[in-house]
Amino acid sequence: xxxxxxxxxxxxxxxFFFWGFIxxxxxxxxxxxxxxxxxxxxxxxxxxxxxxxxxxxGALGLFVFSALQNRDLVSHWGYKKSIVYGLLFSxxxxxxxxxxxxxxxxxxxxxxxxxxxxxxxxxxQTAANPFAILLGDPSTGAxxxxxxxxxxxxxxxxxxxxxxxxxxxxxxxxxxxxxxxSLSKVTILYSGVGLLFLGAAVLFHFSSKVHxxxxxSSMESxxxxxxxxxxxxxxxxxxxxxxxxxxxxELNTLTAEEKLSLELRRxxxxxxxxxxxxxxxxxxxxxxxxxxxxWGALQYPQLILGMxxxxxxxxxxxxxxxxxxxxxxxxxxxxxxxSDIAPYISMYWGSLMIGRWTGAIPVFNPGxxxxxxxxxxxxxxxxxxxxxxxxxxxHDMSKLYYYIFCVFVLVAAFFMANDRPVFTLLLFxxxxxxxxxxxxxxxxxxxxxAFLSGGLFCSIMWPCIFSLSIAGLGKYExxxxxxxxxxxxxxxxxxxxxxxxxxxxYIGIHRSYWIAVVCFAYLFTFAWLIKGILxxxxxxxxxxxxxxxx
Numbered sequence: 001x002x003x004x005x006x007x008x009x010x011x012x013x014x015x016f017f018f019w020g021f022i023x024x025x026x027x028x029x030x031x032x033x034x035x036x037x038x039x040x041x042x043x044x045x046x047x048x049x050x051x052x053x054x055x056x057x058g059a060l061g062l063f064v065f066s067a068l069q070n071r072d073l074v075s076h077w078g079y080k081k082s083i084v085y086g087l088l089f090s091x092x093x094x095x096x097x098x099x100x101x102x103x104x105x106x107x108x109x110x111x112x113x114x115x116x117x118x119x120x121x122x123x124x125q126t127a128a129n130p131f132a133i134l135l136g137d138p139s140t141g142a143x144x145x146x147x148x149x150x151x152x153x154x155x156x157x158x159x160x161x162x163x164x165x166x167x168x169x170x171x172x173x174x175x176x177x178x179x180x181x182s183l184s185k186v187t188i189l190y191s192g193v194g195l196l197f198l199g200a201a202v203l204f205h206f207s208s209k210v211h212x213x214x215x216x217s218s219m220e221s222x223x224x225x226x227x228x229x230x231x232x233x234x235x236x237x238x239x240x241x242x243x244x245x246x247x248x249x250e251l252n253t254l255t256a257e258e259k260l261s262l263e264l265r266r267x268x269x270x271x272x273x274x275x276x277x278x279x280x281x282x283x284x285x286x287x288x289x290x291x292x293x294x295w296g297a298l299q300y301p302q303l304i305l306g307m308x309x310x311x312x313x314x315x316x317x318x319x320x321x322x323x324x325x326x327x328x329x330x331x332x333x334x335x336x337x338x339s340d341i342a343p344y345i346s347m348y349w350g351s352l353m354i355g356r357w358t359g360a361i362p363v364f365n366p367g368x369x370x371x372x373x374x375x376x377x378x379x380x381x382x383x384x385x386x387x388x389x390x391x392x393x394x395h396d397m398s399k400l401y402y403y404i405f406c407v408f409v410l411v412a413a414f415f416m417a418n419d420r421p422v423f424t425l426l427l428f429x430x431x432x433x434x435x436x437x438x439x440x441x442x443x444x445x446x447x448x449x450a451f452l453s454g455g456l457f458c459s460i461m462w463p464c465i466f467s468l469s470i471a472g473l474g475k476y477e478x479x480x481x482x483x484x485x486x487x488x489x490x491x492x493x494x495x496x497x498x499x500x501x502x503x504x505x506y507i508g509i510h511r512s513y514w515i516a517v518v519c520f521a522y523l524f525t526f527a528w529l530i531k532g533i534l535x536x537x538x539x540x541x542x543x544x545x546x547x548x549x550x
Contacts, residue, residue: 009135009144011207014200015083015124016148018090020155020349022117022193024321025163026051027345031325031338032167035178037107041326041509042266043247045499048322050111051118052314052491058122059486060229063479067226072478074123079131080204086123087201093117094194101183101190120197126485129466130478145463147360153353153459157346157386161393162189164342174337222296222479225284229486232280236493239273263504270497277493281308297476297483302533306469309526310487313465315494316432316519317458320451321348322495326502326509327451332443343395344448347403348455350386354407355459357382358414375414383407399445406453413457425464425527432457432520440513454516461523468530472539494519 026047034044066073074082093116100109132144166189167181243266251259284295285304292299324344328336336344358379366374383404387397413431417424432454439450470480494515501512 009132009147011204012083012128012131012135013148013151014203015087015128016152017155018087018193018197018200019121019125020152020157021159021162022121022155023051023318024156024159024345024349026114027321027324027348028160028163028167028338028342030322031341032178033107033110034326035338036181038179039107040499041323041502042496042499043107044326045322045496046107046111047114048318048495049492050114052318052488054115054118055122055125056233056486056489056492058119059126059482059488060233062123062126063229063482063486064226066482067222074127074482075478079127079134082127083124083131084201084204086120086125086127087197087204088120089123090117090120091194091197091201093120094190094197097190098187098194101186122485122488125488126482129485130481145466149459149462150353150356150360153349153356154385156349157353158389160342160345160349161390161395164339165393168339174339178338222294222298224287224294225296225298225483228280228284228298232277235276235280236273239269239276243269260505263500267500267504270493270500274493274497277311277489278308297473297480300473300476300480302471302530302537303469303473303476303480303483305526305529305533306465307483307487309465309469309523310462310484311490312494312519312522313458313461313490314488315490316454316516316523317352317461318491319495319498319519320454320458320513320516321345323498323502323509323512324348324451327513328448330443330509333448342393343390343397343400344452346390346395347386347400348452350382351406351452351455352459353386354379354382355410355456358410359460359463362419372415376411379407379411380404402445403449403452406449406456409453410456410459421464421468422527422531425461425468425530426524428457428459428461429520429523429527433517433524436513436516436520440510440517443510451513451516457520465523465526468534471534472537 030044030047033039033047034041037043062073077085093113096116097110097113099105100113103109128148129145132148136144166185167183169185246262246266249262254262281304284298285301288295288299288304289301297303325336325338325341327333328341328344358375361371361374361378387400390397409431413427417427435450435453435457439447439454442450466481466484469484470477473480498512498515501507501515502509
């Protein structure tokens, strides 16, 4: 068994922290922007659209450039150098955010800064995930990704708290007061973030313990896959343009029926965009079965279905918390103001931390009895950490103390999964369906806990889906990884889709969470199908792909 390069892994997982810190802060930025710029729920979700859309554009750009140059650009640069370049690009995004704040620019400038920031993350993540697998035995690669995810989730737990302090300060702020707030603290926040990006880049570049991860790799012919992804992108652009243009219409000139008709037309375009993406990938699935030539990694059904799964997984993970602020404004949920939701956003992302910390236990190779003890103790400690950091930030956490019972359900699920990747995905997606249904059929604390627990059940899905999707790809593994990173696009599409559902008067924010049920249902279906697909290819998934679930 190949020994894990612990020093290199320790350095690598620092970048995982940045992804979580910035991404989780969006959950607080979204309701802030809604009131500061006077947006509807769909428009507020464009923060996610810009942020996660950049992941897609960045990964697609890398793939197209590599295909045209007939070499994999990331492997040519080396994983180490690619991460450094990504960090420096994210530094530009932090500078852009400072410019947007100090120039009193409109909402579009904020979105541009988020886009640039996430473009750097796209390059970092394309390199970091396969790099983590490379730093030890391949069979435990998913565990190393989970360890990175655990650090990422620590960033997501404190990100909302820091961003809330930067936006609202330490005093209560009503939604009506938001437009009068100064954004000077945002400048300080992103100045600090920019310096951290720079420091991490320097650390990576000069660290002798982190090897280059450099190897020459010719780009296998994938012209059909390249043109398919370009056409899908054009299709998405064409469906979003009329939605954006429709916001030029003065709503006060429309009757109630005309407003409803407008919202339904917008919804139709958004659904059409989703169908273009999924339909395009399914076309590749069936076409490559007839003729594999020039499809590259897309000739593998596990990758195509995995791309849809990553799209859906990221989408549901993001949309649950991105629309949570609007949900908590409801009378049945406490009528919370935008400045009051940080503890709930922190607990949601902290739920992912709880699961990922537990999932990272096998990285340290504990004995059987120690492992069982840790599987119970680690999630309790992680829950305590979330409570503690919010308490230190002077947030009242008393309404979330009993959420620990949801953590007990997670612990039981870990024991039931018993290190089986496919069953883990089946079990956790099934629990996600149940949690969302409870949230939809109740209100108040029970409903809040149910929606928050979506984070618990999403916590270990990424590395499970990622590992199962690239199993058996061989020389196409790096290319497959790039395709999977593209599908972070789900975080750009599904939250605005739910936002538009919420804008339709007879649906509203609570019922809009049916979209989360549909998402978890697909993930359950993917787990059901992938077992047979890998088995037909002669891949022993239980032996060769270790689940990161615990």
